[in-house]
Amino acid sequence: MCSTCGCSEGEVTITSGHHSDDASHCHDHAHHHHAHHDHCQCQTHDSASCEHEHEHDETIEFETSPSVEVHHHYYHHGDVHHHIHYHLAALPEAMPQPTMSEVTPTVKRTVTIEEQVLAKNDRIAAHNREHFAAQHLVALNFVSSPGSGKTTLLCETLRQLLPNQSCVVIEGDQQTQNDAQRIEATGAPAIQINTGKGCHLDAQMIHDAMHQLDAPQGSYLFIENVGxxxxxxxxxxxxxxxxxxxxxxxxxxxxxxYPHMFAAASVMLINKIDLLEHLDFDLQRCMQYAxxxxxxxxxxxxSATTGVGMDEWLSWLETQPCA
Structure with a gap:
């Protein structure tokens, strides 16, 4: 489970869209420790020999005790956090209430040690960035909620850029290869990443996908993230x-x-403006909020369907030269 967002990936696969039935082109990540899923189960921790920052959770349950709940926090080995909960069930009022020292606990300990998620992801992202720079790739991360029309918009972008400009695509979805197949219909190579139960792409997935995606130097790399x-x-x-x-x-x-997403973005494409006349949507207010x-x-x-705004979008892309 991802300690940042709580999602659980399950089995992650990276597949070339035009080889969807060829097992030799499918990279199974069920065995791979991704940036936000590296963890180990252990009882002890030697902080001097491990670079990871860990969190320990311990739960101690008592079979008989008064109706008291005690939260005991203490730190050990510098950055290791032990969090102990004592859950005590109520005894009949006629019975004497034992003190904590008189209670013999049945201990059920679960110790989970988990690495700082974003720190490792950022290290891999920095490696990706160096690789992109060496290959003169302009990597753009397309993000949105589901149903925003970003795949349709991306397909139209590719149709207008190709064949004069080399473009490659990494597609992220929980399941199916539908979008990768739509992308490849435009003539652009595509790799599909299926995240299973995961709700986002991470740097390790992109790193692994790039080893399967033969991106020519000087290409636009469009990454379509999970909605x-x-x-x-x-x-x-x-x-x-x-x-x-x-x-x-x-x-x-x-x-x-969702301010964090819009704060992190460089460009905001307000799509489907051909539908404005049918909706109660204040375009100027939306821009002010952004x-x-x-x-x-x-x-x-x-509008990806009518072409309104495409020239301005393509002009912005030209300001991000691949060479």
Whole structure:
């Protein structure tokens, strides 16, 4: 389980979209320790020999005792935190209430040691960033809630960039390879990452996907993250920019409800503006809310279906040269 967001990945697979049935192109990550799932079970910890920052949780339950709950916190080995709960069940009022020293506990101890999640992710992200720079790749992390239309928008972007500009795509979804197949229909190579129960991509997944994705030097690398406006804000993938996509069907107050994502983004694409006449959506208010969270945010109203705003979006991409 991810200690940052509480999600549980289960089995993660990285698959080339056009080899979806070929087991030789499928990288099974069920055995791999990702940045936010590295953990071990142990009873002791030697802080001098381990770089990890760990958290210890201990629960001690008493079979008979008064109706008292005691929370005892203490620290051991510097940064190791022991948190002990004493849960005492009520005895009949006629019976004498024992003191804590008289109670013989039945101890059920679970000690979970977990590495600082984001610290390791950031180290891998820094490695990814160095790799992208060496290959002259411009990595853009597309983030949004589900149904914002970012895959449709990405497909239209690819159709207008190809074949004059090399582009590759990493697709993130919990299940299916539908989006990778849609991307490859445009002519761009794509790798699908299925995160299972996970709600975001992390730097390790991108690192592993890049080993399967033969990205030519001087390419745009579009990373389409799992639909989620919360967790992807905190996970650096090594990208140059986060591009947040917000559709007009979602409500203009999304930047205020999910400020961390909009604060982390460089560009905000307000998609599906062709539907504005059918909705109660205040475009100017949405832009004001976004700038309230991030005054430097570049905002482009756009429609992937009608093409409105595509020129402005492509012009911004040109300001991020691959060479």
């Amino acid at each position: 989620n406006l919360v967790c992807p804000a905190g996970f650096d993938l090594g990208e140059k920019h986060k591009v947040v996509v917000l559709s007009v069907t979602e409500g203009e107050d999304k930047p205020l409800k 700038h309230q969270v991030n005054p430097e945010l570049i905002i482009i109203p756009i």
